[in-house]
Amino acid sequence: MKKTVTEETVTEETVTKERSRAEGNTQKGGKGILIAAVAAVVVVVLLIILSVMFAPKPQSGEKSITVTLTDNNGEDTVYEHNTDAEYLLEAVREIEGLELQGEDKEYGFYISTVNGITADYSIDQSYWAIYVNGEYGSYGIESQPITDGDAFSLVYERDAY
């Protein structure tokens, strides 16, 4: 009998403790949600501002560009070209002597073959890289904007396994 009373007391105490902790958690939870929500809104606004201000935009009208093709032997062929195209894929397709093949993927056009040279990442970790004015490109060929005087490179590259 005595034992039962003790057990009941313990259970009651536990319940009270748990209830107060749960209440504390709810208050803390509300605060946590608020902090996270404010942080998320701030980050989204910041990202949109950065994107609008700093993402490169294509230039309209005629532009003169160079496209350098570096093949799997490291040999360069330079193509000079004038174009009204706003994005690189369209401009490259206009260039005589530069044959591009590939397919539309989830992220955009994926280059597989240039002038008969195929890069296949699944076979030997090779791929066609795009450089823009000497720097590694951040865009796919389809969404790479063009401005006058830009120097692009299409380079056959392989990742070390």
Added chain:
Amino acid sequence: MEQHEDGSRIANQKWNTRDLAEMGMMVAALEAGKLALSSLPNVEIVTFLIIMFAVIYGLKSIIAVVVFVGVECLIWPVNLWSIMYLYIWPLLAVLAYLCRRQSSVWFWSIFSALYGFCFGGLCAIVYIFTSGIHTAAAWWIAGIPFDLIHGFSNFVIVMVLYRPIRKVFSYDQSHH
């Protein structure tokens, strides 16, 4: 067996077979989850799983995430992505672990969205060392639309899956 509320063993006790099995299952679930959605751009379930594991299994989840990253390095060619993975998933595991007392689906949905929004920025850190700050910034900014999609898709995934999965795990935890 003495346990903390978060399911992690107290410090002076060694991992037992159950812990090892749980960690193995966490690694397997992360690998399977990653592979299953790898064809969908900017939609992934790894963030959700890491959050769930941190909430349910506590400290063990961080070890599982480190093992997951190790397995990824063995499966895929070592490149820039491997280096990003070395810190991006363990960092998420640690952050989720620190917030493990939060139980609201809203908190975790927003938390996962926030991590998605910051994902590109966190990945870009590697480019600072390999290609300089200019390339890193350009790469980050080019990827912002994808970060936004990533954040919103994380939000939806956690919003939809958190409660049902949490329920399944709490059943498992209460039937030791």
